[in-house]
Amino acid sequence: MTDLKGGMIPRDWRHQPPAFTPDYKSSRLRSPKLPKLSMPSTPSEDSGPVFTREILGPLDDDLTLNHAAPGEMAIGPRIIVHGQVKDEMGRGVPGALLEIWQANAGGRYRHKNDGYLAPLDPNFGGCGRAITDDEGGYRFHTVLPGPYPWPNGANDWRPAHIHFSVFGQSFAQRLVTQMYFEGDPLIWRCPIVATIPDRAAIERLIAPLDMAATVPFDARAYRFDLLLRGRHASPFENRPEGL
């Protein structure tokens, strides 16, 4: 049997939600009961798919327009969400694929299972994607999503949020999370937010208003940096370009 070298720095679980979080009811039957098996990463996790800009359409990063009829626009407060994807050593991660999805300004998703009273917006599709630049930077244009009620407790409301899915350079860096907005009083009442055991880790999911990046008379900006787990400095082989 060969030794596994492990290209990834082991994950720090203190900042991550446990699987079983009974106040978030859906986790009760969907949380593995046995502890995860820890092992060093192998080439199967150190490697990962590579995405190039050819997969992107010209409006993929603009949710105000990417589903709007010609000459029209999604309804809601216009915002920019931007930031940097970094690893735990603070290095920017270029070529990271970000996929986002969100409710419309009224808090309604374009999904047949979402029966919330708030109306659909025919000009809003609710998803977008981008690939980070050489420094790991990204930028989306969208509308501020509305909070929405959800069946959990008797009166639970999700704070306004944008779902993020991230591919870094290793499949072991794969991350999904949600971004919240500075000042939203629902954040600290949300059972999904509260699955995260560490207050500072929650605060890092709350994007501050970024006046420096705000476009006057156009869109307010929020800054959200994403941190992927680190890889050992020695580069590893096996990464041909182009997926």
Place this chain on the structure above:
Amino acid sequence: MKLHETASQTVGPYVHIGCMPNAIGLHDVYPEDLGARMRGESTEGQKITIEGIIRDGAGAPLTDALVEIWQADARGRYGADGSGFTGWGRAAADAQSGVWRFETIKPGAVEAMAPHITFWIAARGINMALHTRMYFPEDETLQASDPVLAGFVPAPRRNTLIAQKTADFMYQFNIHLQGSEETVFFDV
């Protein structure tokens, strides 16, 4: 200074809007869902189909799950090979049955590891997406010296990582989140 990895949050019930809109009938955003096609006409290797169901602790299928796989090519190499093979696939669980399906090729052995496919599972109620692996039932000999299967997985649980062959080139890999057959998930 070492920074902290961003905390994970569940993908919630509507992950397909963002990641596989075509799979749920939203055909007006992206021309094709990413990960929907894994192989090309000239891709080397044995074409196979893998399907399965993810079940919760009550035995109910997860009909809202997103499943991703990452695998080597027929020669055990990771990454696109120019033949249309990507190594990466993504599937949506069927909204009624919960069945997900991949049309791919059988991977080769990677170093000392027997042929296997890495799985990544996200759904409502899963706070941090789960990593597991699928091995093939016909590779028993290689599995006996596989550094992960033989090196880390306790013998009584190894069978949770081995798919069943249901027909020629058809495999079934069911995943159990809880219960007596709970699948092995990795902190890797």
